[in-house]
Every structure is written in C-alpha cells, then in structure tokens.
Amino acid sequence: MTETLFGAPPRYPDVPDGQVSGSRLEKALRAGKFVITSELNPPDSADPDDVYQAAQPLGEVVDAINATDASGANCHMSSLGISALLSQSGYDVVYQVSCRDRNRIAIQGDVLGAAALGVRNVLCLTGDGVGAGDQPGAKPVFDFDSISLLRTLRTMRDQGVFLSGRKITRPPKLFLGAAENPCVTPHEWRPERLAKKVEAGADFIQTNYIYDVPLFEKFMARVRDLGLDKRAFILAGVGPIASAKAARWIRSNVPGIHIPDAVIDRVEQAEKPAEEGKRICVELIQQIRDIAGVAGIHVMAYRKEHLVSEIIREAGVLQMGRRKIAQPT
Amino acid sequence: MYRIRLFATRHARAFEWLYAGLERVMIAADPVFRRIGYQRIERPVALIERAAKGLLFDCKMCGQCALSSTGMSCPMNCPKTLRNGPCGGVRPGGYCEVKPQMKCVWVLAWDGASRMKNGDRIGEVLPPVDHTLKGSSAWLRVSREKAANLRSATEAARTVVAQSFPAARRNEPSTAPLAPEPPAAQGRTEA
C-alpha cells in the first residue's frame, strides 16, 4: 500500500458474500427492505457545500441518492463530482452515467475512477437528446447505448477486463442499474426491453415517473410473467406535481413523461394545487408499494428536495419491510 | 426513403426470406470470390449494397448490419444510433423524441420483428458499433465468415476421418495432415 501525504489510504474493500458490490443499497435490497431512493438536483456551482446542503434533507429518509448526469441535456456539476463528494462523506450514491456525452473510452475510465472514489452503484442511461437541453448545438455522442453500456460494465466487473480485453488489475465492484419507462410507447414492448436490460447485466431498475397506476400494473404483470422481478430489483419512480400548468409543460416538453389528464385535472381543480400534487404523490406511493414485484420507490422532486422527506413520511414507507415479494396474482 | 423504409418493416417477413436467400447465394459463391480475391470485389459489392439498402432501409453503411435482428428497421436511423431498443423518450403515437415527424425506428423494429420468423433475435444484446467498419460491405463480411466456418468444419471432419482410417487417405485432401501416408498412396509398394 502506497503511503500518501495523508497516511495510508483505505484499501479497496472486499465485497461480502452473496453481493456484487457491497453497497448499502444492494445490501438493503437483498435483505428484502422496501428501499427508497431519491435524486439530488445538481448545483450550478463549484462549491462542495452546495452539494452537501442539497443532500442533507434527503440523507435522513433515503437509502441512496442518485447523482444525475446532465439530465434533460442541461449542464450542471458532473455526476462523478457529486458522487465522489457524497460517497466520501458517507452517503450511498447512485452514479448516473448517460451515453449522450461521452464515448466508450471516457466512460470506462470514469467508472474506474468513480469506483476508486468510493462509488458502488451505477445507473446506466441512454440520455435525453441534446436538443432537449440548454445547449442544443452540442455534438451528441451515443457511442454506447444503455444496454451495451450495462454489458460493458458487467464485463469489467465480472471478467475484470476492458472491452479491449486488457486486464483490470482491481475490477470495480458495482451494483448495476438501468432505467425503464413503463408508461410510454411502445407499451407492449417495454417489458421485453426490460428483459434485455436484465440480460445485459442490470441488478436494479429505477423507472421514470409513474402517474398512471393501471398502466404500470399491466407492465408489472408482464414483468412478473417474464420472471424479471426475481432477477432484478425494481424501484418505481414517482414525484410531486407543482401545478397543472407545470404538468402540462412537462408533458409536452420533457421527453418520456406521461401524465394522464385525470391527474392534471385533479391538481387544477384543487384549492391548493401544490398540496394536491404532493397528496397525489403520496397516494401513488401507497398504491405502488402494494404491487407485487416492486422492491422500492425512487422519488424525483426537481428543485424540491425538501418535499421528498415529507412525502416519504406521509406515505408511511420508512423502514417498511418488503411486502409481497413477487407473488403473482 | 422514409416511405420505403416503413414499407420494409411492414413486409419484414418477406425481406427476411429474401435476405436468407441472398446469404445462401453469397456463401455458395465463396470459392469464386476467393479466386477473384475478396479485396478486389469489396468495393463493387459495397457500392451495390449501399445503393440497394440505401433505397430500401435508409442504410447508413455502418458495416455491421443488424437488420435481421432489428425487424428490418435500420437502427442507424435512430438519432441516438441506439442498437438495443428504444430510448425512454418515445412520443405518444410512437414518434421519435428527437425528430418528432419520424416514427421511432425501434417502434418500427419491434413491429417488424413481430412479423418475422426469427423475430425474437431482437432480444439479443448487440455490441456498440465498431466505427472502423463504416462503409465496408456487411454482406461480404457475413457470408465470408460463414463460408470460412463451414469450410473449417468440413476440414475438421475430414481430418478426423483421415486420422481414424488411414485407408481413407487417398480420398482425402492433402490438407489432412496427421495420418501416416500409406505407401500405396505414394505410388510405392511395400518392400
């Protein structure tokens, strides 16, 4: 072990038996806990304190915090930077990697760096098109897609080699995740696509926003038929709506978000729209947690971290053992 | 052309059949191709391939054709060049997130695959694109590989026969190396 100026750095830890990464998220999921994750809104700043402050209200209620990678193709502090800061101050972090901005050489290197900095969970994403963001003139990379990225990271982890076949002396121990979007077209193929992600190496899944529970139930029924809930942990994505106007704007401007009219109408007709939006989110969680095969929830509240802990407490899912482990009806 | 591309996925089954036929012909022509030299025919074949597939599928000549596992919908027409299925941004009605006037190539792909005999190949995890192959003929690469595999399989079988039955030597090609040559085969008689 090399001595540094500050003494001997910690060794790259070994992974406990029965786990692939040793992350707390993985441990909780494997133990059957109903898991809660949330995402941190990345600061437009170089100050680590901004990251700590944003993370603080989430830390009390969630098992892991997602560090988004320029989501919506908008530039913010990098997910690697956030992941490193938070991992080193004791949070369990999900490092999001999108295929939009970096090629295979950069990504494989970044992942090794992230692992060295203490990151144990990686979420592999395709990424929104550059046109959706604040710098639409950027060059879209998309060298990998989310599925070939998953397979590559699994190869690095399990075979201990880069895609070139060159050996990695100390392979990164990672809990690999992927996203799925059950509520957008082509609905009938979404479960098959999930199967492909699991096949490629996904250990856990975080879905996009779900506002349409019947549609999600249909999706989960097929997922259970395919046995996917046994092969990967599925966390359902939810989030509060601020107002009817915001919801309509999101629906037509942010890629991949389906919000039924009924939900928007309910917010619109309420006296306090923001309260109602939160209420709907709480109800969604309560409905979703009872669906067989759901291992947890992923709460996304853009620029509203303070709401996350309220929502989670009100929904009564804190410290909830996982109920109904995949019992097909 | 976009129209023809839609037509191709609607008739994915017919194109699958056509493709299988073409492949058989190309494999059968392997001895001829080898005599002329694959190097030499690469350019003309690539030209023909570009014209035909360009017209039918809006092919981008990535050089590692995936059409038969993507429902005859060319994945290189996806603005994100995804090779393994749709992104999460597909618009209502199956339109593309990036180019809203175009149908998502993966919605077409899954539709095409559901019409094909071997449509379940869409479930295969495809590797990232190898950009060094861009512009080369995928037809030639595939048929050449398959022909080479066939050849080495036959050779292997012949070698085994030659090793097990020295007498079979005379009927076997000179490439079967390890069997001791019976003197008779060399035109000599036993002393």
Ligand code: SF4
């Ligand atoms: S919507 Fe379909 S064609 Fe458009 S970028 Fe996504 S996967 Fe590609």
